[in-house]
Amino acid sequence: MIVGFIGFGEVSSTISNILSRNGIQTVTVVKGRSEKTNIRAIKSDVQIIDSYDALVKGSDVVISANSPANALNVAKKVSKLMDNGIYIDLNNVSPDTTLKMSQLFEKPQETLPKIEEKHSFFKKQEDVDMRNMFVDGAIIGKVSNDSTTILFSGQRSGDLAILNNYGLNIMIVSNKPGDVSTLKTLRSLYTKGVSAVLMEAYEASKEIGMVDQLFEILSLTEGETFEEKSKSRIRNSYKNSNRKVEEMDEALEFLDKISPKGKKNFMTKAARDKFNDVK
Amino acid sequence: MIVGFIGFGEVSSTISNILSRNGIQTVTVVKGRSEKTNIRAIKSDVQIIDSYDALVKGSDVVISANSPANALNVAKKVSKLMDNGIYIDLNNVSPDTTLKMSQLFEKPQETLPKIEEKHSFFKKQEDVDMRNMFVDGAIIGKVSNDSTTILFSGQRSGDLAILNNYGLNIMIVSNKPGDVSTLKTLRSLYTKGVSAVLMEAYEASKEIGMVDQLFEILSLTEGETFEEKSKSRIRNSYKNSNRKVEEMDEALEFLDKISPKGKKNFMTKAARDKFNDVK
Numbered sequence: 001m002i003v004g005f006i007g008f009g010e011v012s013s014t015i016s017n018i019l020s021r022n023g024i025q026t027v028t029v030v031k032g033r034s035e036k037t038n039i040r041a042i043k044s045d046v047q048i049i050d051s052y053d054a055l056v057k058g059s060d061v062v063i064s065a066n067s068p069a070n071a072l073n074v075a076k077k078v079s080k081l082m083d084n085g086i087y088i089d090l091n092n093v094s095p096d097t098t099l100k101m102s103q104l105f106e107k108p109q110e111t112l113p114k115i116e117e118k119h120s121f122f123k124k125q126e127d128v129d130m131r132n133m134f135v136d137g138a139i140i141g142k143v144s145n146d147s148t149t150i151l152f153s154g155q156r157s158g159d160l161a162i163l164n165n166y167g168l169n170i171m172i173v174s175n176k177p178g179d180v181s182t183l184k185t186l187r188s189l190y191t192k193g194v195s196a197v198l199m200e201a202y203e204a205s206k207e208i209g210m211v212d213q214l215f216e217i218l219s220l221t222e223g224e225t226f227e228e229k230s231k232s233r234i235r236n237s238y239k240n241s242n243r244k245v246e247e248m249d250e251a252l253e254f255l256d257k258i259s260p261k262g263k264k265n266f267m268t269k270a271a272r273d274k275f276n277d278v279k
Numbered sequence: 280m281i282v283g284f285i286g287f288g289e290v291s292s293t294i295s296n297i298l299s300r301n302g303i304q305t306v307t308v309v310k311g312r313s314e315k316t317n318i319r320a321i322k323s324d325v326q327i328i329d330s331y332d333a334l335v336k337g338s339d340v341v342i343s344a345n346s347p348a349n350a351l352n353v354a355k356k357v358s359k360l361m362d363n364g365i366y367i368d369l370n371n372v373s374p375d376t377t378l379k380m381s382q383l384f385e386k387p388q389e390t391l392p393k394i395e396e397k398h399s400f401f402k403k404q405e406d407v408d409m410r411n412m413f414v415d416g417a418i419i420g421k422v423s424n425d426s427t428t429i430l431f432s433g434q435r436s437g438d439l440a441i442l443n444n445y446g447l448n449i450m451i452v453s454n455k456p457g458d459v460s461t462l463k464t465l466r467s468l469y470t471k472g473v474s475a476v477l478m479e480a481y482e483a484s485k486e487i488g489m490v491d492q493l494f495e496i497l498s499l500t501e502g503e504t505f506e507e508k509s510k511s512r513i514r515n516s517y518k519n520s521n522r523k524v525e526e527m528d529e530a531l532e533f534l535d536k537i538s539p540k541g542k543k544n545f546m547t548k549a550a551r552d553k554f555n556d557v558k
Binding site for chain 2: 140184186191221265267270
């Protein structure tokens with residue numbers, strides 16, 4: 001199996017390193033990318049090639065992990081080039097954008113190549129609906145952690161379970177593209193809301209010189225690792241507040257769509273305002 | 280040592296049962312109280328007496344655990360009757376109210392009785408400043424749990440560490456009355472904020488039929504007990520939303536006092552609105 005990466009940031013390089021360590025060939029293109037990305041790729045076992053065209057046509061699985069802003073454009077280009085295999089989007093995009101990407105890959109059954117595999121890895125079975133090659137994925141937890149879980153949804157996501165044999169920790173959520181993106185957004189309502197709450201409690205305790213005491217008292221019920229984990233969350237929230245504002249904006253858009261009329265999403269709105277306030 | 284309880288609800292009866300199981304005499308007054316309280320007292324080993332006057336004068340430690348609304352009035356009455364011992368307020372009141380109560384017990388040194396102890400439990404030491412008998416306490420975690428930690432602050436709180444020998448789990452925070460109340464308020468910024476965030480994430484996931492998936496995905500990073508604990512928090516938040524609104528109002532008052540001018544406490548305000556919205 002050959003896995004091609006579009007974008008070779010932290011997410012791609014971590015996954016690529018795990019896969020190549022476990023015997024899978026990985027490829028990427030770094031032409032025109034930052035020096036940092038180039039160095040990262042050189043230090044990896046990834047094969048550096050010159051053309052995205054070759055990457056898409058030569059890979060069994062193409063993974064897009066670049067930036068939310070580029071996700072849709074990359075999907076557009078790849079969907080035109082790709083006639084087989086699986087396209088995974090790992091970018092942190094909204095359920096809406098995910099569905100747009102998925103639609104790009106909805107090709108009529110008859111245009112698909114007649115069974116001959118480029119590589120024998122994914123044995124086609126009669127009952128597999130091959131129409132949509134799009135799979136949306138989400139990494140749960142820290143990406144640098146080897147035991148991190150990756151969720152997949154989409155018609156061909158089941159095929160990706162095989163990656164569990166190659167060092168990854170895959171969970172198949174459903175065969176409906178967009179489910180993982182939705183789940184990730186729901187999750188962020190909790191995780192980012194808690195980060196914003198933590199910031200506010202931390203700021204208040206700092207104001208009166210009781211930061212240590214606050215963490216000590218919370219650790220009594222929240223567990224021994226609470227202080228360390230929370231402080232890392234708080235630091236991260238201040239550092240990435242710009243990105244978090246954008247993510248909360250997307251979450252609010254999603255909530256507006258699914259909420260009954262008149263429902264106010266107080267906490268998510270406040271978390272957005274909180275991150276915006278410390279920008 | 281004799282410990283007298285003013286109010287014999289869940290908090291008092293739990294502590295009373297632990298103490299009497301460990302050899303300490305406890306007393307209370309249930310005259311005029313609800314049938315439920317009367318039955319609870321009868322089923323306990325607590326000694327039921329007829330007069331608050333006798334309770335205050337006959338106890339080494341008086342614990343007030345009735346309701347936030349009554350806390351200040353009870354403290355007023357007891358401060359007039361009490362001339363020795365320790366008065367503990369365990370009610371869920373604001374740092375401001377706590378300081379008001381503490382002031383009631385600020386008596387000039389010379390009016391204190393001349394050393395003869397009613398009971399020999401608390402040996403007076405020369406260097407102990409006896410002026411203020413007031414101690415504020417807070418129970419961290421579920422009150423029904425034997426291993427629950429009780430925090431104390433106040434000039435005589437150090438004397439209460441002895442209760443660790445009688446089945447309780449005491450932590451002395453400082454000798455400054457109000458510190459525990461402040462810490463409890465800071466803690467509630469986190470715990471109640473998280474409850475409100477949980478409610479919102481839960482409501483959104485319910486809207487699209489993904490409640491189970493949300494908890495499953497969150498449990499991956501938040502731990503195995505997350506689902507159970509969170510669901511209990513959510514249930515509790517809906518059930519006690521009235522009380523939570525009052526508590527958040529007090530927390531906001533506190534934040535207004537300590538925050539720099541112009542600082543908006545987004546999350547705490549939103550939590551208040553959230554609890555208010557589901558009342």
